[in-house]
Amino acid sequence: MSSITSSAPATPARRSMDRICDELAYATLAIVAVVAGLTFRDYGLGWDDYTHAEYADLLLRMFGSGFKDTAALSFANLYMYGGGFDMAAALLHKIIPLELFETRRLLGAIVGLIGLGVTWRLARRIGGPVAGLAAVLLLALCPTYYGHMFMNPKDAPFAVAMIFLMLGLVRLAEDYPTPSPHTVLIVGLGAGLSLGCRVLGGLALIYAAIAFIPIWHADIKAHGWGKAALRLGRTSYYLLPGLLLGYLVMGLIWPWSIIEPGNPLHAVTYFSNFFEKPWKELFNGAMVSVPDMPWLYLPTLFALQLPELLLGLCIAGLAITIVSATRPEVDARRKTILGMIALAAFLPLVIAVVKRPALYNGIRHFVFLVPPMAVLAGVAFGDLVKWIERKNYGHAVQGGVAALFAIGLALPLVQMIRLHPYQYTHFNYLAGTVREADHRYMLDYWGLALKQASQSLREQIIDRQEIPPSGRKWKVAVCGPQRPAQVALGPDFTIGWDSHAADFAMTLGEFYCKGLTAPVIAEIKRDDVVFARVYDIRGLSIASLLSIPAP
Numbered sequence: 001m002s003s004i005t006s007s008a009p010a011t012p013a014r015r016s017m018d019r020i021c022d023e024l025a026y027a028t029l030a031i032v033a034v035v036a037g038l039t040f041r042d043y044g045l046g047w048d049d050y051t052h053a054e055y056a057d058l059l060l061r062m063f064g065s066g067f068k069d070t071a072a073l074s075f076a077n078l079y080m081y082g083g084g085f086d087m088a089a090a091l092l093h094k095i096i097p098l099e100l101f102e103t104r105r106l107l108g109a110i111v112g113l114i115g116l117g118v119t120w121r122l123a124r125r126i127g128g129p130v131a132g133l134a135a136v137l138l139l140a141l142c143p144t145y146y147g148h149m150f151m152n153p154k155d156a157p158f159a160v161a162m163i164f165l166m167l168g169l170v171r172l173a174e175d176y177p178t179p180s181p182h183t184v185l186i187v188g189l190g191a192g193l194s195l196g197c198r199v200l201g202g203l204a205l206i207y208a209a210i211a212f213i214p215i216w217h218a219d220i221k222a223h224g225w226g227k228a229a230l231r232l233g234r235t236s237y238y239l240l241p242g243l244l245l246g247y248l249v250m251g252l253i254w255p256w257s258i259i260e261p262g263n264p265l266h267a268v269t270y271f272s273n274f275f276e277k278p279w280k281e282l283f284n285g286a287m288v289s290v291p292d293m294p295w296l297y298l299p300t301l302f303a304l305q306l307p308e309l310l311l312g313l314c315i316a317g318l319a320i321t322i323v324s325a326t327r328p329e330v331d332a333r334r335k336t337i338l339g340m341i342a343l344a345a346f347l348p349l350v351i352a353v354v355k356r357p358a359l360y361n362g363i364r365h366f367v368f369l370v371p372p373m374a375v376l377a378g379v380a381f382g383d384l385v386k387w388i389e390r391k392n393y394g395h396a397v398q399g400g401v402a403a404l405f406a407i408g409l410a411l412p413l414v415q416m417i418r419l420h421p422y423q424y425t426h427f428n429y430l431a432g433t434v435r436e437a438d439h440r441y442m443l444d445y446w447g448l449a450l451k452q453a454s455q456s457l458r459e460q461i462i463d464r465q466e467i468p469p470s471g472r473k474w475k476v477a478v479c480g481p482q483r484p485a486q487v488a489l490g491p492d493f494t495i496g497w498d499s500h501a502a503d504f505a506m507t508l509g510e511f512y513c514k515g516l517t518a519p520v521i522a523e524i525k526r527d528d529v530v531f532a533r534v535y536d537i538r539g540l541s542i543a544s545l546l547s548i549p550a551p
Contacts, residue, residue: 021129025120025136032140036109042421043105043150044451045484052153053100056086073256080267082196084253085157105150112149115160115371116140122167123375126337127382135378138310141412145370147424158197159368165190165204166344173336176215177231179238188242192249199267203348211340218332274358281360282511285440293359298352301363304431309408310377317376318342320383344372361445419526422448438529444508447480449524449531453506454488456522457534477502479513479545499542505535507545514547
């Protein structure tokens with residue numbers, strides 16, 4: 001694998017260290033694969049799971065009918081998103097002996113693992129084996145990324161598609177002005193997958209247009225305007241097959257996007273404005289309407305939810321990028337590549353801060369920033385190691401840096417184990433972990449804890465050898481996502497909002513669910529924080545499960 005940082009023959013010791021780093025990276029990927037394979041069934045359904053499964057069925061029906069059945073092209077608002085993940089899960093379900101939603105969890109783990117591998121390859125390409133190892137470790141031990149990859153059918157696959165596209169664009173910068181066939185393939189496939197997941201994939205064009213300025217400037221300086229324009233035209237010509245491939249891939253996984261050429265622009269317009277009835281969510285201890293979230297919303301949640309080591313090294317990587325951009329001795333390609341990764345990691349965040357769109361559900365819509373952040377952080381750590389080597393510091397300093405890095409990785413690892421399978425709710429030690437974040441921020445906004453609560457309810461009923469009243473099923477009033485609760489409870493239960501005639505009440509630990517004065521028969525807790533409760537409300541008069549806090 002090539003690296004833009006290699007300028008002199010490596011010593012035997014350097015080659016040995018590089019080999020060790022690569023072996024550790026492979027080991028990291030293998031360990032994550034094994035852990036994910038053993039635990040993917042633990043993750044519950046979220047608010048959107050059932051709807052996405054329906055979307056997949058409609059898309060497959062449309063393809064199977066030769067586009068005669070076009071219900072998928074007007075289904076809810078999902079037709080404005082790609083359905084590649086959903087269709088892949090539905091097809092995989094047909095050939096493996098797993099329940100549909102377990103299949104979706106397994107596929108999410110596979111896609112997330114691919115994202116880890118691509119992140120490693122990209123960071124290694126930019127900063128060498130140490131940077132690659134650091135990046136894959138930082139991303140694998142980022143609870144936000146790890147948790148979402150199992151259960152987020154839109155944002156997690158989009159994050160993987162975007163980092164794959166970034167790999168292609170970095171290769172394009174290295175190859176300019178004559179991209180290799182592999183580079184053209186990766187750029188085209190990455191563009192198609194990214195835009196096919198979310199129209200927001202078009203941001204990559206902005207990253208490239210801005211970040212390629214140093215290369216174009218150097219080209220003009222070396223060859224003049226005319227020849228530089230010809231070289232740019234030649235690059236565009238070579239990219240045409242890849243762009244055609246990208247368009248076909250986009251159309252395959254997002255059919256609505258090519259029904260009319262202007263549909264992607266319609267999607268941009270649609271998502272530029274808040275498209276639902278406003279509601280309030282908890283932020284910094286206050287109830288705030290989602291269209292009125294303060295500009296600090298995303299910066300605050302990124303600062304409090306990402307691991308401290310990832311945050312620190314990512315900021316260091318941004319500083320390295322800025323300094324490199326100001327130094328004339330730094331190669332133009334290096335400036336372009338670092339700039340592209342920095343833009344991928346921070347530009348959408350800056351745009352959101354300035355534009356202040358409706359924001360909700362924490363940082364889930366911005367999970368695609370985490371892999372480039374990990375790459376930037378890995379490059380920063382790789383540069384630190386190289387600097388220590390150049391300064392000829394002794395083994396004590398090198399060991400100290402390695403120990404600090406290991407401790408930084410251990411902090412989120414401990415929390416991931418404690419929170420399993422709710423890693424996505426993680427708040428770092430700067431925030432006081434989920435203990436302090438509870439009652440200040442949203443935690444289980446997807447409602448994943450209802451799966452474990454449902455299992456606990458069924459176990460309690462079996463242990464007590466209870467049977468439902470004659471002629472009907474058990475009735476459960478649910479404060480949280482209804483369809484996922486029904487899937488988790490199974491056919492022996494009827495669920496709904498009505499608590500008057502229910503036998504049991506199941507509530508999430510979020511602000512909108514009322515704490516009931518009733519016997520608690522099951523409680524789902526992590527780190528002393530309640531994620532869900534099950535109440536026995538037989539014979540009680542419960543007016544509502546909803547709590548409507550004061551503004």
